[in-house]
Amino acid sequence: MLRESRLAxxxxxxxxxxxxxxxxxxxxxxxxxxxxxxxxxTVLATEPFTHIxxxxxxxxxxxxxxxxxxxxxxxxFDEPFLLAEGSNYLVLEAKDARGRTATQTLHIVYRPxxxxxxxx
Numbered sequence: 001m002l003r004e005s006r007l008a009x010x011x012x013x014x015x016x017x018x019x020x021x022x023x024x025x026x027x028x029x030x031x032x033x034x035x036x037x038x039x040x041x042t043v044l045a046t047e048p049f050t051h052i053x054x055x056x057x058x059x060x061x062x063x064x065x066x067x068x069x070x071x072x073x074x075x076x077f078d079e080p081f082l083l084a085e086g087s088n089y090l091v092l093e094a095k096d097a098r099g100r101t102a103t104q105t106l107h108i109v110y111r112p113x114x115x116x117x118x119x120x
Contacts, residue, residue, distance in 0.1 A: 030098070032058065033058065033096055033098075033100040033102065034057065034058050034059045034094040034095065034096040034102040035056065035057045035058060035094070035102060036055075036056045036062075036094050036102055036103075036104040037054050037055045037056070037057075038052070038053070038054030038055075038092065038104055038106060039054075039106075040104065040105075040106070042107045042108070042109060043106070043107070043108045043109070044108075044109050044111065045083060045108055045109065045110045045111075046110075046111060046112065046113055047110075048082055048083050048110060048112070049080065049082055049083070050080075050081050050083060051078055051079065051080055051081070052064060052077070052078075052079045052080075052081050052090060052092075052106065053076075053077065053078045053079075054076070054077060054092070054104075055074075055075050055076050055077070056071055056075050056077060056092075056094045057075050058096050059071065059075070059094040059095060059096055060095055060096055060097050061094070062077060062092065062093070062094050062095075063092070063093045063094075063095075064079055064081070064090060064091070064092055065090055065091055066091075083108060083110035085110055085111070085112060086109065086110065086111075087107065087108075087109055088107070088108045088109070088110060089105060089106070089107055090106040090108065091103060091104075091106075092104045092105075092106070
């Protein structure tokens with residue numbers, strides 16, 4: 001009888017530990033908040049038209065410089081952007097269902113190709 005009682009306690013203990021572990025695993029999105037993955041290095045561009053690509057996780061909306069952009073079910077985005085000559089600072093802002101935000105700033109320097117000044 002004592003042996004069965006110990007075994008029952010052990011099985012119940014392991015069950016509750018597994019249950020708590022699973023609950024924490026499922027709650028990680030709620031606990032962690034939104035996340036944006038894009039290249040963060042300064043980029044030098046020679047073409048005025050570019051695409052801003054990346055992945056956003058655990059979000060309800062994503063904005064690029066204040067404009068809402070579309071995201072696939074997998075969280076991937078690919079937004080076309082027209083660069084101004086010189087430095088361009090692009091701000092990505094993600095928001096989750098709880099109102100928490102994450103931001104990522106990209107710095108893209110656009111330098112048009114040099115012309116030789118020849119007139120046709």
